[in-house]
Amino acid sequence: MSLLNVKDLKVHFPIRGGFFRSVVDQVRAVDGVSFELEPGETYGLVGESGCGKTTTGRAIIGLNKVTGGEVLFNGENLATMNAHERKKHMRDIQMIFQDPYSSLNGRKNVLNIIAEPLRNFERLSPKEELSRVQNMIERVGLNPESIYKYPHQFSGGQRQRIGIARALMLNPKLIIADEPVSALDVSVQAQVLNFMQEIQKDFGLTYLFISHDLGVIKHICDRIGIMYKGRFVEEGTAEDVYMDPQHLYTKRLISAIPEMDPAKKFEKMEMRKEINAAYRTEYDSYFDKDGRMFDLKPISPTHSVAIQQGGM
């Protein structure tokens, strides 16, 4: 059984206007997204800014209200649960936040930050708590002497490790990583990513990895879902998507990855031109008359694309 099964998830935000602040229209931030996560895998959600990938993650963990659809975690629907029932599942789903500067409370020291989930879910004596925090701090590669320091005394990468330590404290099953490295500089990005892969093996974690960085996604993810305007464009294994992109939008996205080899530079430029031309001429066949994506159609056991029924 899959660990997380998202079925036709919708998150709409009402636009209010007029004299009585009545609902005029909806922003369809997430509009019918479905995917599954197997235990132990890393699933990447990619897309440009504003495509709804972060909203999807936040809706799964409960920070945004779900308008429609199901979020099945171990077969139980989180979307229709009330806050009290939800709390039982809270400890199995944790989140790593994008901005390591605002996601740690500057008024609390590291011990209090990392021990917060423990204090909510487990009754431990201060001694046990301290030793668990120290073990975790060591595990994420920070000096155990730093537990009484405050967040502003750490660098961005170290802060992100503190954020990861906090998320790991309850031994969760699923971690939603919302652009965990995009606020870090590139040398630290690799460190944090490798570290995340390491702990994935050790703790048996499943990642839902949200990012706009195609390089990062390729490095870390087993399967990828590409989002655009709140819907899935293409879904498949990393190889499917990177080597054999089917949808016009995916092709554009992949072709935008900078080419390292100078010899292939012109080849790439030609390819971009081709895709751009295709984008102009074939646009209508990939989007329906409202400019909305079609539903995903499987083209191989692992690969599905949002194309019209009966081919292009």
Next chain:
Amino acid sequence: MVTIDDKKLIADEKVNNPSFAKTIWREIKHDKMALISLVLLLALLITAYSSPLFIDQEQLQRVNFLETWEAPSSEHLLGTDDGGRDVFGQLLIGTRNSFTIGLSVTLIAGLFGLTVGLISGFFGGWVDNVIMRIIDFLMVLPNLMFIIVFVVIVPNYSIFSFVLIMSAFAWFGKARLIRSKGLAERELDYINASKTLGTPNWKIMFFEMFPNLSSLVIVNMTLSLAGNIGLETGLTFLGFGLPASTPSLGTLIAFATNPDIVQNKSWVWLPAALLILVMMLCINYIGQAVKRASDARQRLA
């Protein structure tokens, strides 16, 4: 596992991360005006609050018609009033009463405003809307008139009920201030993180959000303390504050409604008026220093 000397570590970090109280103290030390104000205010308050040790309150309030309107002398340092009561003693007891009232009004109103503001700012949405509309309504009411009406209709009111009545009208501004900062704070990820970690809402409000707003609260409370002492004195001056049997700075100043006393018997009202002026200025200077301490860009130290 590494063994660590916890106490030493905690001590080290205390040096690196001075608490807000320490920052305030450093700021005051670097601002001569604030330092003088603090010393002066503390001296005044210590004298006023220790006055029951050397002043017999009952004797102070005993009316003695043989000694009315006596000018300052060695027996009565600041003379006597219309009942032959010692003005100097009344001044001390009055300062104590006025300051106690001002402080408790500030604390009660601060606590209430803080709670309402935090709830409003943390939840936002329709909760915020309802609370803010109620506060909007309360703010347009003429506060002073309402306090006066309350004082008139409440039978045999005491210092305690007077404090409650004043506090009931002093918390709106604070609630607004906290709410506006809270609304900005709730969008930050550390609040979201606490939510996903399963921390209950009230805990997030008071233990996550509040510490980040505390400097604002302290600054606002310090500055409004002076105002509240002034308000108490003003009401008593108008005759709607404390009963005449309870000495306060206001009851002494209230003598100045009579032109004869203003001109010829200034020892009755002038010391109290000066004391209020000095006290308010002191609190204000200290408040300014606290305000600067809360903002790293404005600090002098």
